[in-house]
Amino acid sequence: MLVLALDTATPAVTAGVVELTPDSPPRLLAGRVTVNSKAHGELLTPHLLEALEQAGHVLADLDAIVCGSGPGPFTGLRVGLVTAAALGQALNRPVYPVPTPDAIALDAATGRPLLVATDARRKEVYWAAYDAAGRRTDGPHVDRPADLVGKLPAVSDAAGEGAEIYADVIGLPVVEARYPSPVSLVAVAAEELLAGARPAALTPLYLRRPDAVEPAGRKRVTKA
Amino acid sequence: MTDRLILGIESSCDETGVGIVRLGPDGAMELLADEVASSVEEHARFGGVVPEVASRAHLEAMVPTMRRAVEKAGIELRDVHSIAVTAGPGLAGALLVGVSAAKAYAAALGKPLYGVNHLAGHVAADTLQHGPLPKRCLALLVSGGHSQLLLVEGLAEKITEIGSTVDDAAGEAYDKVARLLDLPYPGGPPIDKLAKQGNGCAIAFPRGLTGPRDSKYDFSFSGLKTSVARWVEKQERAGEEIPLADVAASFQEAVADVLTAKAIRACKDLGVDTLVISGGVAANSRLSGLAAERCAEAGLELRVPRPRLCTDNGAMIAALGAHLVAADAKPSSLDLSTTPGLPVTTIQIL
Numbered sequence: 001m002l003v004l005a006l007d008t009a010t011p012a013v014t015a016g017v018v019e020l021t022p023d024s025p026p027r028l029l030a031g032r033v034t035v036n037s038k039a040h041g042e043l044l045t046p047h048l049l050e051a052l053e054q055a056g057h058v059l060a061d062l063d064a065i066v067c068g069s070g071p072g073p074f075t076g077l078r079v080g081l082v083t084a085a086a087l088g089q090a091l092n093r094p095v096y097p098v099p100t101p102d103a104i105a106l107d108a109a110t111g112r113p114l115l116v117a118t119d120a121r122r123k124e125v126y127w128a129a130y131d132a133a134g135r136r137t138d139g140p141h142v143d144r145p146a147d148l149v150g151k152l153p154a155v156s157d158a159a160g161e162g163a164e165i166y167a168d169v170i171g172l173p174v175v176e177a178r179y180p181s182p183v184s185l186v187a188v189a190a191e192e193l194l195a196g197a198r199p200a201a202l203t204p205l206y207l208r209r210p211d212a213v214e215p216a217g218r219k220r221v222t223k224a
Numbered sequence: 225m226t227d228r229l230i231l232g233i234e235s236s237c238d239e240t241g242v243g244i245v246r247l248g249p250d251g252a253m254e255l256l257a258d259e260v261a262s263s264v265e266e267h268a269r270f271g272g273v274v275p276e277v278a279s280r281a282h283l284e285a286m287v288p289t290m291r292r293a294v295e296k297a298g299i300e301l302r303d304v305h306s307i308a309v310t311a312g313p314g315l316a317g318a319l320l321v322g323v324s325a326a327k328a329y330a331a332a333l334g335k336p337l338y339g340v341n342h343l344a345g346h347v348a349a350d351t352l353q354h355g356p357l358p359k360r361c362l363a364l365l366v367s368g369g370h371s372q373l374l375l376v377e378g379l380a381e382k383i384t385e386i387g388s389t390v391d392d393a394a395g396e397a398y399d400k401v402a403r404l405l406d407l408p409y410p411g412g413p414p415i416d417k418l419a420k421q422g423n424g425c426a427i428a429f430p431r432g433l434t435g436p437r438d439s440k441y442d443f444s445f446s447g448l449k450t451s452v453a454r455w456v457e458k459q460e461r462a463g464e465e466i467p468l469a470d471v472a473a474s475f476q477e478a479v480a481d482v483l484t485a486k487a488i489r490a491c492k493d494l495g496v497d498t499l500v501i502s503g504g505v506a507a508n509s510r511l512s513g514l515a516a517e518r519c520a521e522a523g524l525e526l527r528v529p530r531p532r533l534c535t536d537n538g539a540m541i542a543a544l545g546a547h548l549v550a551a552d553a554k555p556s557s558l559d560l561s562t563t564p565g566l567p568v569t570t571i572q573i574l
């Protein structure tokens with residue numbers, strides 16, 4: 001089957017066309033990735049169209065869509081999810097959300113327990129922990145790097161851009177897997193995709209509440 | 225040429241809107257669907273729109289609102305001729321949800337995309353109810369987010385801003401005064417209701433920027449809001465009862481007086497004979513009442529679309545898109561950027 005993979009939960013604007021069969025691992029036919037935390041909205045749709053064209057396909061050929069559901073900076077994260085949702089509706093194809101760190105964990109796959117940490121800005125990271133078989137055992141959460149060290153189960157390696165930025169605080173060897181790849185995004189959802197399972201709701205993993213303060217009492221507009 | 229279906233998507237503030245307009249070969253427009261999902265109740269306890277709350281609501285509402293609009297219009301998405309979307313001005317994160325969705329719909333359906341100006345959309349909304357605009361007209365846009373006087377010389381061709389607020393938008397002043405009087409958010413409807421039982425001449429609140437040396441067409445509502453606050457506090461300190469209905473009516477009178485006086489003066493100065501009032505505050509009974517009186521006196525034609533078309537919605541964006549399609553405008557690129565501070569002179573972003 002032909003699957004479109006999208007992710008905008010990190011500074012990487014990620015789109016790829018992936019072939020998935022029951023007998024072999026997912027295979028990348030074409031991908032377009034640009035690292036630019038301010039251009040998700042501009043680049044995502046052009047990227048996915050370019051990837052399709054390079055793969056020799058059109059949108060109507062797709063069987064399903066997979067989209068990273070975060071956690072990630074909100075504004076960028078929503079670009080991927082609303083794009084996937086609208087494509088799914090217009091093409092009448094299922095859209096499968098996958099937690100973004102799960103895809104990064106597959107890319108890193110060291111065969112040892114792993115931490116995945118991505119940049120949450122405000123000097124914090126989004127993080128999740130995985131066992132030696134790659135199953136998520138904790139998270140995703142959002143914490144300051146120094147605080148996560150205290151909460152972390154025993155892991156041997158770390159991956160993700162957050163792990164690189166805060167390597168000196170986290171103190172783990174860093175494996176090269178900064179952003180999720182299209183192939184891993186599809187691999188995370190492979191079982192559901194192949195079974196034609198009903199997709200979960202396309203809900204972003206925000207992990208933080210909106211910044212908003214309720215005003216206290218009547219607002220004085222003069223300095224009485 | 226046959227009918228063309230234009231889809232409009234709006235997400236610049238706290239309403240997720242999808243509208244569908246049928247554009248006839250002669251340029252006639254018929255509104256087929258106008259679905260809106262509002263997050264206004266989620267903002268009420270904060271006393272104003274919280275951008276992140278609005279953006280989250282847009283993401284949740286986009287596909288369901290689209291589904292309802294398509295169903296209401298009795299069409300299939302694939303029958304759509306082109307897609308228009310608000311690209312600015314508005315809240316950055318909110319705009320991005322609508323524009324990203326619009327790009328995906330345009331790509332999936334293989335249809336042209338038009339990234340358009342929200343303010344021009346407010347003016348276009350009137351053509352859905354009252355038909356084509358004259359060659360030149362003046363538009364007064366008043367809402368929680370904007371207060372502007374525009375010279376419109378073709379919806380797809382030329383719009384010039386001739387005046388705007390130097391501080392608060394008119395609707396913002398309503399929200400702030402409502403809080404002062406312990407009325408709910410948004411403040412427009414409760415103040416309007418209360419004002420009907422009060423005397424608009426009871427308290428002489430100031431008319432901002434109406435002195436001989438002030439800017440002729442600009443507005444200021446911050447001073448008005450402050451003087452309402454001072455007046456209320458003075459009464460409280462003196463242990464006097466606050467005549468809420470009179471305060472509401474006198475405040476509302478000051479807003480309507482300045483807005484209509486400046487709009488009519490601009491019409492006369494610029495030699496136009498039609499005034500369009502749109503935006504959420506256009507639904508205010510005193511504003512439309514006073515505008516009708518003064519336009520009749522001045523021999524001007526007044527056009528105020530029904531309240532549903534005045535507030536933010538997708539129909540107005542579909543209407544503007546239809547004007548652009550009818551004028552053979554070039555579609556926007558799929559790498560279109562949102563522009564939170566888009567000036568009204570830019571009707572479409574390519």
Ligand SMILES: [Zn+2]
Nearest residue numbers: 342367369536
């Ligand atoms: Zn508006």
